[in-house]
Amino acid sequence: MRVISLCLLLASAMGRAQSDPLIAGMKAYARGDYPAAERELRRSQDPQAITFLALTLAATNRCDEAMPSLAKGFNSAESSTQRLAGLAVAQCHISAARFDEATPILSQLKAKFPGDADVLYVSARLHMRAWNDALYQLYKASPSSYRVNQISGEILETQGQFAAAASEYRKAIEKNPEGLNLHFRLGRALLMSSHEPATLETALHEFEAELAHNPRDAVAHYQIAQILLAQDKVTEASARLERALQLDENFPEALVALGKQRLTDKRNEDAVRLLSRAAELQPKSETAHYNLMLAYRNAGRLDDARREKDKLEAIQKPPDGGFTDFLKKLGEKPPAK
């Protein structure tokens, strides 16, 4: 980050003599020689030196002394100076655990420098530190809370330790039997923890338990339908999917799953209707487009089928499935509508 911005700034100062303390100070800063940078920049009378001295101070853990000059630099009209100063201000706030103050600075930087790797990196650090800090407070303040077990389960899931995650969710349920989403997460973790068919039944009970707390949970109905399909209980699975769609008519995964059942039942026009809606809601869903293609094919609408095939091939071009699958495995529910 420093190198690119400094190149710009150095280029703008190229007319100066090499012995100019501003140039010498910027070069020393660029190579990480902060004592030399501070020495040179303090000698300079140039207004730019004030910002670079502040950057140097911030880099050597003297944020309090640096902050007034960095704040001025962040408000500068010169975008490279604004960017560097803004990043330093954000870093200082993060180091001092002032996450609420870092957040608006980084929001401004992201708006002004979209896609900038340094800005995104510092943003990621902010959230990571904020996450760690909140987690620490949670563990310290309420170590026996069910929330500690819940969050532990979620962390273990991201590490692929599904059996351990399931164990944490069970502890959370023991402490708070009425807690929403706990049975759902447990069901998901169980499904991920084992390839044994018997696990399906155990997971199904957990989704049913979730529905006992929240009968309008369309996603739980959908998960049960998936299990029933795996158990070849097609009629019951279809009923669950229909229920899920009664609760949320714009639930793309349920539309696709029911569309697939209609396809199997040779109810091609029903399948087309359901899958078309799913493809509208999720234009990038390969599952929706693939099954819509088959529905058109089976209905004898070959031109429509070929059009869907083209769309599917366009979607499938980039081989970036791995990370998407990883996210799916986290078992996140779609955002509430």
Place this chain on the structure above:
Amino acid sequence: MKFAILVLAFFQAAAPLYVPEFEDIAERAGLVHTFPNGGTVSKQYIIETTGSGAAFLDYDNDGRLDIFVASGEGAPSRLYHNEGNNRFRDVSTAMAITRTGWAQGVCAGDYDNDGYIDLFVTYWGRNALYHNEAGKRFRDVTEQAGLLQERVRYNTGCAFVDYDRDGRLDLFVANYLKFSFEETPKPGANPYCWYMQMPVNCGPRGLPFDRNILYHANADGTFTDVSVKSGIAAPNQSYCLSVLTGDFDNDGWPDIYVACDQTPSLLYLNQHDGTFREEALLRGAALNEDGKAMSGMGASAGDYAHTGWLSIFRSNFSDERETLYRNNGRAEFEDITLAAGMGRNTRFVGWGCAFFDFDNDGWRDLALVNGHVFPEVDRKQTDVRFKDRRILYRNIQGKFNDISEQAGSGILARHSSRGLAVGDIDNDGTLELLINNQGDRPSLLKQASRPPDHWVVLDLKGTRSNRSAIGARVVLTAAGLKQIDEIRSGGSYLSQNDLRLHFGLGSATRTDSIEILWPSGTRQTLSNVEGGRVVGITEPATGK
């Protein structure tokens, strides 16, 4: 009358099903050599993961199936002669099959119609066409047949197929990807070199694609690469492994299905003019039911539900379901894995697979062999293992029931298996399974007892068609069931099944009828053929 039918139906339904007990007789049969394929604790390169196949073939026309087992680097591939009484003798040196290297696939066919079955072995590196010299020895004729390749290729599955029905066997060779020890990244080098948070060998994702090859057989015993003009070369964005030929649209011309790893599988439909059109996606045989590419490894074709159309089974990776594509007619497929009773064995990485009728009830069952590509997975101590058992599905009137746990020690034994071939080594009407296990001796699974139902084996010889009768379609009717099958080279995972066709006849001791559509277009009908034996059938010299 109605009462009598009901009573009969009750007794039929209540009759206990025959339970097979498969034993591994390889060691006492003389299959004692180890066939290496790279590391057994850790594999550094993808080339160590994909090999190798196995074959049943009768190279000396003595009526008994012999065995070929392909080997990875470090030991030669071997040929074993069937001595009778379930004993085999290593004849590799005497028969001049001594080559070492990274052998992958094997397929058989009498490409010069001299009455002796020839052998083609694919390699990472130079392939080998072995001409059978009247059953006395094999001669490597790769170069003179024009089958040398211009560079090192990662050849995998292969099949002899008379795609233009001119009476000569052409040759299809699948290619996996472009690989070299020098240029392929090391484990952990990029995101495609990790599995379960462990650095593992890289690929196939991240490694360059290659393309498949079709060789046309010339009248003089040489082959010409027609990949481009036939349309075979065109789709080159898939990592291809197994080759499965068959007339999937019942138009009388052979089509070619290719199982591909982490990329869409391919279905080349024969256009009857020397070209193919790849249509797997629209036909519903490229992806799974969610429109996602699976890690296709092996493939088998069978009319498991007596619909008159060949369906396709494909084995896949762990955390994926195996895939059963039902052919709904005219080569329009539907993924019905779950509805057919499969799809619950998701911990296995599947390879060789075969529809076969182990109990002779007239319904084709299915065997599947397994083994992970990453030996490192054992360190994680999950239920996913480098060496795992086999799977046996019983076909009950078109639905499959996993009976592996009851099917004997041969099914339950754990190996890292790849190739699987099916054949009847002792002509007793029960089928044996030959399995190539990585870094281990092969398995030869034989049933401890014979099923009660009846059978017939058809041994077809072409005259106007290719001598091996590869591509011949048989429709056999017995005990009220109409079964179809075809003689095919290659298939399963890089392997070769018995070129003779085995049919279970259920309670019938004779067939009602046998209709044969020969590749030449000749139709032949036989009726009232007695079962319980191998029946030789020669293509009529004339007739339509």
